[in-house]
Amino acid sequence: MGDAPVIPFLAGVVVALLVVGARWIVRRDQQSRRVERATDPYIEGLKLLVDGKKPEAFARLQQAIMAGGAPADAFVRIGRMLRENGDASKALQVHKSLTVKADLTREEKVAVYANVAEDYAALGHPERALETVEVATRRTGLRDAELSAIAARACHALGRTEEAYEHMKELKKAGGTTDREIALYLVTVAEKESDKGRARDAKKTLARALRHDPECAPALVAMARLEEQADDADDAIRLWRQAAQLSADLAPVALRSLERALYQRGTFNEIESVYRDVLETRPNDENAALGLASFYRKQGRMDDAMHLLEEYRGTNPATVAGTVLLSSLYAARGDTDELESFLDRSDRMLARDERYRCGSCGYEASEMRWHCPRCNRFDTFARTPR
Ligand SMILES: [Zn+2]
Incomplete structure (x- = not known):
């Protein structure tokens, strides 16, 4: 109780020290480490990007660019964010301004051209995207996975599927796709x-x-x-x-x-x-199980059909089609005792999986409703299988 005023006093001292310290750091920074200070917002921007805080990252990167001395990567990223937000023409401006810079590393060049190409693609100009990739490949001499992927998409958009396929093979060599994906593309x-x-x-x-x-x-x-x-x-x-x-x-x-x-x-x-x-x-393929059971039935092999369906229902108790087929087989054979006990069991098994869903908002209920508690609409519910 008696030492209560001491706490504000100590806090004041700490704040004063911090202010002095900060001033000293700022002055030192301003004098001797101008370049590094300029890139600080850039590094902060990268960290924010890693954390998924895009708007904050965008602001920091912009700050880094305005302060001057920011690396090409800051421009590339700002442009990409503009494109992702639907402003591809502004993105293209930013990225194109970088293509004239002389001091880019090979990786930076690839990133710049790849983004110019992506901007063109986003603007609905696949032919220009493709040209950009061709220029980039010529100037850098690199066979880059990112560029191959863009070229493949652009060729496909232009209906030049044979070339798209060639680019996909290049992409596979660079580890950017698989034989499975290439095959699926060829099916299309x-x-x-x-x-x-x-x-x-x-x-x-x-x-x-x-x-x-x-x-x-x-x-x-x-x-x-x-x-x-x-x-x-x-x-x-x-x-x-x-x-x-x-x-x-x-x-x-x-x-x-x-x-x-x-x-x-x-x-x-x-x-x-x-x-x-x-x-x-x-073993749980319903089409095959029911198909085979129907086949047995048509052949008059009722015991085979029932045995198969009983077994299938053992591992798939919720099967509606299996239940219907099996009960009609019991009925057809006139085995009413068996049918009754089977229907008793089926009733319980099938009822458990009933769900009712609002067709308007997707709200799910275990009992039928005529008013939706979530979207406040009437007569929107319908029964859905599970
Ligand atoms: Zn609803």
């Missing part, structure tokens, strides 16, 4: 060619895609489609089988196509081994 190219009726080009492009990534499922599906159009059902079937094995996401389309193609060829019974192969790699 092939789709375009196919749409234009250039089936032979599309096939060539897909073959190329599969050389980059033999397990590229969309390439397999697209190739199968072309083979089917060319009346080569055997190749189409082989490719669809491969795709169904490789990709859970493309299995539905591949399986549907297989069912149709096998049926048309008059060898529909082969579908059993197709489903089995898929279930071996992915």
